[in-house]
Amino acid sequence: DSGVTQTPKHLITATGQRVTLRCSPRSGDLSVYWYQQSLDQGLQFLIQYYNGEERAKGNILERFSAQQFPDLHSELNLSSLELGDSALYFCASSQGGQPGGELFFGEGSRLTVL
Amino acid sequence: ILNVEQSPQSLHVQEGDSTNFTCSFPSSNFYALHWYRWETAKSPEALFVMTLNGDEKKKGRISATLNTKEGYSYLYIKGSQPEDSATYLCASGGGSQGNLIFGKGTKLSVKP
Numbered sequence: 001d002s003g004v005t006q007t008p009k010h011l012i013t014a015t016g017q018r019v020t021l022r023c024s025p026r027s028g029d030l031s032v033y034w035y036q037q038s039l040d041q042g043l044q045f046l047i048q049y050y051n052g053e054e055r056a057k058g059n060i061l062e063r064f065s066a067q068q069f070p071d072l073h074s075e076l077n078l079s080s081l082e083l084g085d086s087a088l089y090f091c092a093s094s095q096g097g098q099p100g101g102e103l104f105f106g107e108g109s110r111l112t113v114l
Numbered sequence: 115i116l117n118v119e120q121s122p123q124s125l126h127v128q129e130g131d132s133t134n135f136t137c138s139f140p141s142s143n144f145y146a147l148h149w150y151r152w153e154t155a156k157s158p159e160a161l162f163v164m165t166l167n168g169d170e171k172k173k174g175r176i177s178a179t180l181n182t183k184e185g186y187s188y189l190y191i192k193g194s195q196p197e198d199s200a201t202y203l204c205a206s207g208g209g210s211q212g213n214l215i216f217g218k219g220t221k222l223s224v225k226p
Contacts, residue, residue: 002157033213042118043158043203043216056213090158100146100208105157 003027006091006106014114018079021109023091025072029104031055031097032074034066037088037108049074050097081113118206120217127194128225134190135220137204141185145209149178149189152201152219161189161202194224 003026013019025032034046036059045058049068060066063081068074078085088110092103119138127133139147146165152158162171167182175192191198201221207214 002159004157035216040218042218043205045213045215048213058213098208099211099213102148102160102163103150103158103214105150105159107155107157 002104002106004091004093004104004106006089006109008109009107010110010112012112012114013081015081015083017081017113018077019081019111021076021078021089021091021111023074023076023093023106025074025091025093026104029093029095030072031094032068032072033092033094033103034060034074034076035090035092037090038084038086043090046076048099055097056099078111081111083113086111086113118204118215118217120202120204120220122220123218124221124223126223126225129194129196131194131224132190132192133194133222134188135202135222137187137189137206137217139185139187139204139206139215140211141182143210144182144185145207145211146214147180147182147187148205148214149187150203150205152203154200158203191222194222196224196226198222199224 005024030051035043046060048056088108092105094101149161150158164180169180201219205214205216
């Protein structure tokens with residue numbers, strides 16, 4: 001058990017809809033990262049938050065947004081969903097804010113857009 | 115943009131075989147190289163975080179080496195067991211390179 005909790009584990013929705021994925025980091029970790037795993041792709045970095053502030057941005061679409069709350073949990077909001085957004089979304093946490101440290105992953109949220 | 119490549123894409127071995135896979139990464143501005151083990155329906159779990167050229171790390175039957183000058187790392191599994199079946203991910207980045215960039219992974223299947 002990594003200590004990182006993601007909900008929901010599975011989500012099926014329709015095109016055009018909006019969903020929210022939730023992540024609770026490991027106790028004591030201040031950084032939260034979001035990654036997207038699509039078919040035949042490696043883990044694609046979306047965004048990092050550190051202690052409530054956006055720290056780094058990757059290949060995150062404008063239709064997607066995220067935030068980290070004072071209790072350090074994070075939410076990833078995906079809107080105007082398209083078929084191509086179907087993927088496994090991972091949250092990971094680390095203690096510090098600098099990239100390169102060991103990541104602790106949740107089990108992922110599998111999103112299916114029909 | 116960092117490009118991390120892993121080979122082979124998949125590997126099927128018999129129980130007891132030893133095996134190895136490769137991760138190649140850009141060597142300029144190198145900061146760190148990570149190996150993660152990802153079992154189906156579970157979360158990826160860190161095996162090694164390596165930062166020094168020539169570094170070798172070992173955890174049980176699994177070991178890894180790092181060559182930062184030529185931009186590659188090898189992961190070795192000695193005497194593979196069915197429970198070693200998983201996807202092995204490598205990632206490079208950190209420091210001035212920014213966040214970790216992951217390869218597509220090597221999927222290992224070990225048959226009893």
